[in-house]
Amino acid sequence: MSDGGAVLPRRPLGSTGLELSVLGFGASPLGGSFGAVDDSVGIAAVHHAFRRGINFFDTSPFYGLTKSETVLGQALRDLPRSELVLATKVGRYGHRPADFDFSAARVTASVAESLARLQVSYIDIIQCHDIEFGDLDQIVNETLPALAALRSQGLVRHVGITGLPLEALQYVLDRAAPGSVDTVLSYCHYCLNDTTLAAAIPALRAKGAGVINASPLSMGLLTRAGPPAWHPAPPPLREAVLAATAHAEGRGHDIAALGMRFAMRQPDVASTLVGMYDIDLVDKNISATLQALGLEPGSGAEGADADAVLGEVLQMLEPVKDLSWPSGRPVP
Numbered sequence: 001m002s003d004g005g006a007v008l009p010r011r012p013l014g015s016t017g018l019e020l021s022v023l024g025f026g027a028s029p030l031g032g033s034f035g036a037v038d039d040s041v042g043i044a045a046v047h048h049a050f051r052r053g054i055n056f057f058d059t060s061p062f063y064g065l066t067k068s069e070t071v072l073g074q075a076l077r078d079l080p081r082s083e084l085v086l087a088t089k090v091g092r093y094g095h096r097p098a099d100f101d102f103s104a105a106r107v108t109a110s111v112a113e114s115l116a117r118l119q120v121s122y123i124d125i126i127q128c129h130d131i132e133f134g135d136l137d138q139i140v141n142e143t144l145p146a147l148a149a150l151r152s153q154g155l156v157r158h159v160g161i162t163g164l165p166l167e168a169l170q171y172v173l174d175r176a177a178p179g180s181v182d183t184v185l186s187y188c189h190y191c192l193n194d195t196t197l198a199a200a201i202p203a204l205r206a207k208g209a210g211v212i213n214a215s216p217l218s219m220g221l222l223t224r225a226g227p228p229a230w231h232p233a234p235p236p237l238r239e240a241v242l243a244a245t246a247h248a249e250g251r252g253h254d255i256a257a258l259g260m261r262f263a264m265r266q267p268d269v270a271s272t273l274v275g276m277y278d279i280d281l282v283d284k285n286i287s288a289t290l291q292a293l294g295l296e297p298g299s300g301a302e303g304a305d306a307d308a309v310l311g312e313v314l315q316m317l318e319p320v321k322d323l324s325w326p327s328g329r330p331v332p
């Protein structure tokens, strides 16, 4: 469905048979991860996104400690279930090491809880959330088999893994039983300051996984408002991004629009999930996507020399290119 104009393209997600809108709705902001959001504003954003062609919605029990799932569930019950691709997660329930639990019993109970909060009878993609905080061998030997059992029962349709270190994702894919990992979600690794996902994609795909890119704005780092207090970016990266943001601003461009323009041109991911919570952000990101893909002309300063300024910003970020931060346990 679309409100007219260019239609958001869809791409296949690995061998799942699912077709995802190239822009996906990241629902962590609905849980308040980036500041308080009124439920009705978030629900209107989800409805608007669907009307404009977004069919992929991603959440987790962790986002807002179940709030994101609850609000998303309220929004989705008004939409046709068979036209939605709904992804959520298991295993992460807070920030402390004790808040991770990838045991078969916990993830099985977790799926039941998510189904209730989301008000659905099945989940399209269930993902192990931030696997690097768990024991990767437990994910392979216990968590994935438990999720496969839920898949056979029809409670979930596909199984995935998510995390920051690309080596952790590859470690699990290399050891998991064939067909047990349908999707991989990587975040903060395909954006203006970090493109390490691109080189990892062939090996991820070789194991049969469909690839999802998340956090194209590096969890708010690449926005005028700047990153949230909890953002883990090291100081040199923050400083370089601040300078690039000011430069873009001086040239009449919003760093976030440039960030979306850049990320949405990655052709080898099925979808890119950006965090959104209101109608305005949905419209902005759909426009940025259509313009990035050459499906909609840009207007005024935003369109005319966006690529030139994008090139300047990329050059300014070159000294901190691919600079990341530690996450979870070392990969064995």
Ligand code: NAD
Pocket: 025, 026, 027, 028, 029, 034, 058, 059, 129, 130, 162, 163, 164, 185, 187, 214, 215, 216, 217, 218, 219, 220, 221, 223, 224, 256, 257, 260, 273, 274, 275, 276, 277, 281, 284, 285
């Ligand atoms: P993001 O890079 O999408 O940035 C989100 C922030 O940018 C929010 O503050 C949002 O309000 C703001 N924003 C979005 N579009 C904007 C625009 N056009 N202009 C200005 N500001 C804009 O980071 P994210 O939300 O962390 O990632 C997107 C989604 O990906 C998440 O909501 C989640 O669904 C998923 N994700 C999953 C994992 C995981 O599984 N481990 C990790 C990160 C993200």
